[in-house]
Amino acid sequence: MKHTLSVLVENKPGVLTRIAGLFARRGFNIDSLAVGETENPGISRMTITVDGQDQPLEQVTKQLHKLINVIKITDLDPATSLDRELVMVKVKADETSRSEIMQIVEIFRAKIIDVSKSALIIEVTGTREKLAAIMSLLRPFGIQELVRTGRIAMDRGRGLT
């Protein structure tokens, strides 16, 4: 089962290595990882998506807690949290296909951020499902390159993670 962990860490050298190393040692594969400063520059937030059973994941979470630089870990419940990912995708596009692609972009409320004679770069933000849906529509045109930020997530309402 997929889990999204929101991890608050001290912004210190080596923190990412310590965390990534711990997952690897305990046999977990990190699906996606996004790191950045929070409202406090001394503290960063990592959003980590992993695939794993609840029990071994609980053990990893406890081990993560033992890292001195880890401040807080929340296993986000998909029912009460929001998640987003940003993708930039370069799609083959000539004058015959360009308008059809632009329609798809509009429907998904994505953005075209670069145009050239033979390709478009599209920026799209959304949940994993939305991104999968637009990708499946763009694929027939020929995806030349794709880059994604990794998932970030936040609890709904007033709750703080």
Added chain:
Amino acid sequence: MNSARVILESLKREGVDVVFGYPGGSVIPLYDALYDFDLDHILTRHEQGAAHAADGYARASGKVGVCIATSGPGATNLTTGIANAYLDSVPMVAITGQVRTNLIGTDAFQEADVTGITLPIVKHSYLVKRVEDLPGVIHEAFYIAKTGRPGPVVVDIPVDLTTMDFDYDPEGVQKIDLPGYKPTVKGHPKQIKAAAQAIAEAQRPVIFAGGGVISANAADELREFALYAKIPVTTSLTGIGCFPEDNEELSLGMLGMHGTRYANYAITNCDLIFGIGVRFDDRVTGKISTFAPGAKIIHVDVDPAEISKNVAVDVPIVGDAKRVLVDLLAQLKKHDLSPERHLPWMRQVADWKRAHPMLVAQEEEGEIMPEYVVRMISEITKGEAIICTEVGQNQMWAAQYSTIRHPRHFITSGGLGTMGFGFPAAIGAKVARPDKTVIDIAGDGSIQMNIQELGTAMNYRIPVKVCILNNQYLGMVRQWQDLFWNKRYSATCIACQPDFVKLAEAYGAQGFRATKGNEVEEVLRVALASDEPALIDFRIKRESNVWPMVPAGGSLGDMMGEGDR
């Protein structure tokens, strides 16, 4: 103040009075400052020896052990000792030199990524980048090493940071700000109540105590608790000494693979395990599905990650062993504990003890029996000596046949199982406790892994006594080959070995040998009476095995004895 001196001043502030180390290019400035500084330095003959000595010092004293090594190979030689301290939760600070800041990452001479290499085997580590961080980092390192679940902390210091001048304000650095590190000390009152209830209701209870009781300095509280509740106590290997083994009624000795039959039978048949400062490691539990099948489990540990890691726990309590035992005893006293509540169980346990005593023979087929040597050591020293061990058969015989009465008196590499640990650890223990007789019970294989530390023992006249149970085999592996690999003794015969008596003498130490059972006591008395480091070569029965035994992955209730091969 010179920054190398600041490092030493910072150590001093943490209460350090001795460090174990080995110099090298990247720590020359640090050693220069040490030259006329009021801090004892023990020069070992190998960095691994320094790490193990710091470990032995820490275990014997309860203080943080400190070792120093240079960059590159110096630091990598510490790693086995750091891993050893990590697995057994020993408070240690390892200071390593690093190449100059501007050379880091260039594959410079004697450069190794020490914080990277040690990442999985430290509680925490630092690569210091700014000289003004030094005092704060050292203060934090000690705080982390000794609080919560203790462990090793590495402080890697580039050499250029040790030759600078800076304003050292000792008062300014004593504040700890670690928002992610707040060890839980006090157990949750609700859980304490639940535990007391379970203990009061149990008809067949057992206490399973481990190294955590010793590191929390909670042996007195454990004894008081066990005596009050009248519950038998078994210990893990690293827990030996946390409960007096000469308590005939309540001490069951060690459990697990080479534990006593009565401890393993008691665990298998009990209805409640009160586990404290233990981690239910595989050498203890055997086959998990048959481990204590009818038992409710209370588990107290300062490290929440240990709870329900290996066995499912019914009453988890996160907290410091000492604090929890005090609170739990107070809670238990509110219950009406009748001594009759578990009388049949106490009778049963006594019957098991009577039926399966740990007997020793002096000789078999004209050769010395190892168990006899261990028993004699224990008797002659009246259980007051600090016993260190190497790893393998010697370690198991030492654990089974010594009668340890005090905490911090049995020092062994439990988790990592490091051959070569015992001798340098014994040196560290003797430095910590000069008032104590310190004995390393060794095998002929293990002792050769750090035999060079005879030089250290002689250099500082540290009168450690090494008792080699010499069977000219790597005995524990040979035992497995004997029992499970059709006696194919692949690479375990080490009959080609030095004359240990002459070797000791070559270093200027005393050397002794015993080849007959009736020589054992006399040789021990002479060796222990002297103030010199001594090495005794006990020629034991070559193919003696450690009994009883639960084969790896077997059930504790199903032990093999001598007759079951």
